[in-house]
Amino acid sequence: MQYTRTVEALKEGTVIDHLPAGQGLRILSLFKLADTGERVTVGLNLSSRHMGAKDIIKVENIALTEEQANELALFAPRATVNVIENFEVVKKHQLELPETIEGIFDCPNSNCISHGEPVKSFFYVKPTVNDTKMKCKYCEKVFSKDIVAEVK
Amino acid sequence: MANPLYRKHIISIPDFSREELELVVDTAGRLKHAPRNDLLKDKLIGSCFFEPSTRTRLSFETAVQRLGGNVIGFADGANTSAKKGETLADSIKIISSYTDAVVMRHPKEGAARLASQFSAVPVINGGDGSNQHPTQTLLDLFTIKETQGTLENLTLAFVGDLKYGRTVHSLTQALSQFNCRFYFVSPEALAMPDYICEELDEKGVQYTLVNSLEDVIPQVDILYMTRVQRERFDEAEFRKIQGKYVLRADMLANARPNLKVLHPLPRVDEIAADVDSTPHAYYFEQARNGVYARQALLALVLNETV
Numbered sequence: 001m002q003y004t005r006t007v008e009a010l011k012e013g014t015v016i017d018h019l020p021a022g023q024g025l026r027i028l029s030l031f032k033l034a035d036t037g038e039r040v041t042v043g044l045n046l047s048s049r050h051m052g053a054k055d056i057i058k059v060e061n062i063a064l065t066e067e068q069a070n071e072l073a074l075f076a077p078r079a080t081v082n083v084i085e086n087f088e089v090v091k092k093h094q095l096e097l098p099e100t101i102e103g104i105f106d107c108p109n110s111n112c113i114s115h116g117e118p119v120k121s122f123f124y125v126k127p128t129v130n131d132t133k134m135k136c137k138y139c140e141k142v143f144s145k146d147i148v149a150e151v152k
Numbered sequence: 153m154a155n156p157l158y159r160k161h162i163i164s165i166p167d168f169s170r171e172e173l174e175l176v177v178d179t180a181g182r183l184k185h186a187p188r189n190d191l192l193k194d195k196l197i198g199s200c201f202f203e204p205s206t207r208t209r210l211s212f213e214t215a216v217q218r219l220g221g222n223v224i225g226f227a228d229g230a231n232t233s234a235k236k237g238e239t240l241a242d243s244i245k246i247i248s249s250y251t252d253a254v255v256m257r258h259p260k261e262g263a264a265r266l267a268s269q270f271s272a273v274p275v276i277n278g279g280d281g282s283n284q285h286p287t288q289t290l291l292d293l294f295t296i297k298e299t300q301g302t303l304e305n306l307t308l309a310f311v312g313d314l315k316y317g318r319t320v321h322s323l324t325q326a327l328s329q330f331n332c333r334f335y336f337v338s339p340e341a342l343a344m345p346d347y348i349c350e351e352l353d354e355k356g357v358q359y360t361l362v363n364s365l366e367d368v369i370p371q372v373d374i375l376y377m378t379r380v381q382r383e384r385f386d387e388a389e390f391r392k393i394q395g396k397y398v399l400r401a402d403m404l405a406n407a408r409p410n411l412k413v414l415h416p417l418p419r420v421d422e423i424a425a426d427v428d429s430t431p432h433a434y435y436f437e438q439a440r441n442g443v444y445a446r447q448a449l450l451a452l453v454l455n456e457t458v
Binding site: 109111112113114116117118119136137138139140141142 | 164166239240241258259260261262263265266269280281282283284347
């Protein structure tokens with residue numbers, strides 16, 4: 001495959017694979033992966049046997065925690081998150097929707113007190129039949145996850 | 153053993169268990185019939201109204217003083233350091249270091265929850281933007297229990313602005329713990345929000361959306377009226393719905409004898425003046441009950457036993 005030659009193997013860090021094509025840059029920005037100062041490699045529209053096209057993110061020297069991996073589940077429930085040490089996969093995260101999400105998204109309600117105060121945003125996550133709803137701990141308003149994710 | 157609300161923050165109705173709601177209601181009843189002037193002795197309560205309010209502030213301050221406590225505070229955020237750009241977190245840290253409890257109203261949703269994270273003493277929410285107004289719900293529950301003898305298995309109609317009216321949202325949330333049945337009577341544009349209906353569905357609460365106020369009157373124990381604000385409609389639309397959600401005395405001819413009409417006040421013209429003299433009118437007593445419900449809450453939060 002072309003990308004295996006252009007993107008070198010990771011010695012230490014995290015590989016976020018099987019992101020739906022088009023989500024790679026969004027996740028990069030939402031989770032501020034580019035701000036880590038570490039080398040980040042992003043592949044877009046790579047061919048995938050199962051998905052047709054996919055995006056991939058490799059972050060060097062940072063091991064994503066279970067909690068961070070679960071936050072990814074909101075956008076890419078079928079993504080795989082592998083933590084690498086010395087070129088070996090040492091942890092494969094099973095993504096599960098988290099019960100709460102802290103500090104990633106701003107509350108879409110402009111009149112919510114969480115803006116401009118020394119607190120992190122905080123949402124309770126509730127899966128429904130067709131959507132995932134997020135309820136702000138402060139203003140108690142309930143939003144579809146896509147509305148919350150667009151705010152940032 | 154301390155009562156379950158002792159030293160607790162009072163932020164939002166969904167935080168309350170059924171037992172806690174009943175405790176406040178029963179305590180309010182006791183304080184109404186046997187007043188106590190010692191339950192807040194030597195206590196200083198901060199009354200922080202970052203947004204003006206008439207009934208809520210005055211009834212809280214009356215409640216504190218009737219229980220033998222003292223009040224400091226402000227009635228309008230315009231004269232506080234919030235105006236200078238101080239965060240609410242900082243304001244509350246300071247005020248809570250002076251007082252034994254903080255009662256607050258704020259124009260932003262979530263303000264009381266945030267304040268509770270920075271306060272050294274219990275915070276009581278007196279209204280946070282369009283979100284919650286738990287003490288209104290507690291006084292409504294007390295009034296319903298007082299007039300019906302129970303909170304269980306009642307039928308209530310909510311009339312008017314059910315979309316923006318936070319009092320009806322919180323009251324339905326509270327009553328959903330008591331096997332009550334609801335009728336929602338409103339113009340389509342001001343219907344009960346989906347998230348409230350979804351919550352009721354999840355809890356298996358029975359409710360019906362209806363158009364005609366007159367049709368539901370003979371079937372209900374409580375008629376909870378709210379104000380339809382003219383500014384939410386254009387003139388032509390308002391003329392169409394005007395009158396449909398107004399209660400007059402003659403419409404109560406077939407009401408159950410126990411039916412009481414409640415309203416969070418202020419009313420404008422949704423309850424005609426001739427209703428006031430019917431045995432069904434209870435909204436002024438309801439407003440008076442605000443003092444007892446707030447007394448009960450303050451007493452429970454600041455005393456291990458009441």
